[in-house]
Amino acid sequence: MRTVTYLQAINEALDEALAQDEQVFLLGEDIGVYGGGFGATSGLQEKYGKQRVRDTPISESAIAGAAVGAAMTGMRPIMELQFSDFITVAMDQLVNQAAKIHYMYGGKATVPLVMRTAAGSGTGAAAQHSQSLENWMAHIPGLKVIQPTTPYDAKGLLHAAIKDNNPVMFYEHKLLYPTEGVVPVEPYTIPIGVADVKRVGTDVTIIATGIMVSKSLAAAEIVKEKGISVEVIDPRTLVPLDKETLLTSVEKTNRVIIATEAVKNSGFSSELVSIIAESKISMQLKAPIVRLGGEFVPMPAQKALEAQATPQIDSLVQAVEQLMKEADI
Numbered sequence: 001m002r003t004v005t006y007l008q009a010i011n012e013a014l015d016e017a018l019a020q021d022e023q024v025f026l027l028g029e030d031i032g033v034y035g036g037g038f039g040a041t042s043g044l045q046e047k048y049g050k051q052r053v054r055d056t057p058i059s060e061s062a063i064a065g066a067a068v069g070a071a072m073t074g075m076r077p078i079m080e081l082q083f084s085d086f087i088t089v090a091m092d093q094l095v096n097q098a099a100k101i102h103y104m105y106g107g108k109a110t111v112p113l114v115m116r117t118a119a120g121s122g123t124g125a126a127a128q129h130s131q132s133l134e135n136w137m138a139h140i141p142g143l144k145v146i147q148p149t150t151p152y153d154a155k156g157l158l159h160a161a162i163k164d165n166n167p168v169m170f171y172e173h174k175l176l177y178p179t180e181g182v183v184p185v186e187p188y189t190i191p192i193g194v195a196d197v198k199r200v201g202t203d204v205t206i207i208a209t210g211i212m213v214s215k216s217l218a219a220a221e222i223v224k225e226k227g228i229s230v231e232v233i234d235p236r237t238l239v240p241l242d243k244e245t246l247l248t249s250v251e252k253t254n255r256v257i258i259a260t261e262a263v264k265n266s267g268f269s270s271e272l273v274s275i276i277a278e279s280k281i282s283m284q285l286k287a288p289i290v291r292l293g294g295e296f297v298p299m300p301a302q303k304a305l306e307a308q309a310t311p312q313i314d315s316l317v318q319a320v321e322q323l324m325k326e327a328d329i
Contacts, residue, residue, distance in 0.1 A: 001184055007177040009151035010040045010116075013158040014078065016187045018048050021076060024162060027054040027063055028080030028116075037082040038118055038177055060086045064093035064115070071113040072101065076162060083129045084119035084171060087136070098167040099142030110165040114158070120173040120211055120261055121306050127298035130306070132210065132262035137169040138238040138271070144168045144192060145238040149213040151181035153236055156190030164192065173211045173261075193240035197249070201231030204320050205249040205256045207272055209235060212259040212292075212311060219316035228324055238268060243275055251281045255323050257290040261310050264293025287326040290319050 004012070017024045026041060032055040035042030045053035056063050060081055067077040081087060087094070098111045121130040138145045144166055148154040154172065161168040198213060199220055208216040213234045220230035233249050235241060250256045256276060258269040269291045276282055276289060292311040300306050 001182050003180050004151055004183050005177065006151045006154050006172070006179050006181070007038065007040060009155040009183050010158060010172065011042060011044070013155045013162075014041060014044060015047070017078070017159065017162045018044065018052060020187070023074060024076045024078065025052040025054065025070075026078050026080065027056050027066060029056055029058055029063070029082055031055060031080050036080060038174065040116070041080070060089035061093060064090035064098070067113045067115070068093055068098050068101070068111060071098075071111040071167070072109055076112050078114045078116060078162060081115060081117040083125075084117040084133050085128050085131045087117065087133060094143070094167070095140050099140045102166070103142060111167045112165045114161045114168045114170055116170045116172065118174045119171045120175060121299055121310050122175040122211070124301055124303045124306060126301035130299040132260070132294065134169070134171045134238060135262055135266070135268040138268055142167065143239065145171070146192065146236065147171045147210050147238060148236060149173070149176060149210060149234055151179070151183050153190060153196070155183055156188050157192065157236065159187060160189040160192050163189065171210070175211050176214075179214070190236075192237050193242055194237070195233055195235045195242035195245040197231065197245070198234050199230065199232040201229040201253065203229045203253055203255065204323055205231045205233060205253045206259055206316070206320075207233045207235065207246055207256065208259040209238070209268065210261050212261055215311070215313050216259055216316055218313045219320060222313070222317050223320050226321070228320060230320060246272070247276065247279055247281055250276055251284070254284055254286045256285070257292065257316070257319050257323060259292040259311055259316060261294055263296055264291055265296045267293050269293055287323050290323055292316065292319055
């Protein structure tokens with residue numbers, strides 16, 4: 001075990017996968033000589049050559065189409081879209097082809113591809129480079145959706161995604177790349193579809209995704225000084241979703257906040273609310289469910305406005321304190 005960054009964990013997983021399986025190859029814009037838009041593929045083309053770490057034209061539809069075709073012939077492509085916003089250009093290939101081929105071929109064909117992409121705000125990259133669109137992919141039958149938040153989870157879940165015979169959408173938040181965590185030296189996998197309890201608590205459950213996990217943990221430390229015990233649950237994978245772990249926590253605390261950076265309107269947080277509301281646990285909640293999410297506006301480029309458009313640590317602290325007050329009424 002040693003401490004590495006989230007970015008290094010991703011790079012190591014890709015390196016190990018390329019070494020383990022000759023059917024694995026990478027493709028995307030600037031992933032070769034440049035090492036990727038954020039450096040995730042740095043050094044891999046020198047090590048494995050241009051055939052297995054392939055720079056592509058600036059065409060997301062071509063990248064996705066090539067990945068789907070290669071996957072159907074037995075390869076295991078890992079495609080990189082520099083920003084999650086650019087998935088809009090590849091929607092037909094991913095939504096109408098990759099997601100449906102296994103079903104439409106009667107199970108005789110598989111599409112074992114991984115789409116890696118950088119998502120989220122916090123870098124001042126503005127409206128076309130800062131969106132959190134993972135909810136779109138979670139709506140499509142046939143796709144698996146992973147959103148790791150720690151270096152340990154990122155490496156283990158990426159290995160699992162590469163070995164999976166289904167198309168997997170793998171979302172990496174840009175602000176998490178420099179964060180550090182303890183990661184084993186040897187390759188390992190984390191089962192897809194298993195949530196993680198990032199912090200144990202008794203008073204309030206926060207179900208958080210992406211960058212909101214670390215912000216929730218920070219908020220939990222703040223309210224701890226006021227005698228409030230917060231449990232933080234990280235689903236890690238949106239599809240398949242570990243409902244049991246989420247509901248077990250809510251049943252224990254009877255108070256729940258759902259925090260996502262994605263726009264709250266029609267977001268994945270609504271799905272989580274529905275799961276709780278449709279369970280028997282909803283009858284024992286001590287206060288209404290609270291949702292925190294992005295404002296219904298295009299992401300501003302100015303960082304102060306960007307911060308106002310997305311939930312922050314202070315808004316989580318306020319939500320926890322207000323929830324406890326409502327529960328006492």
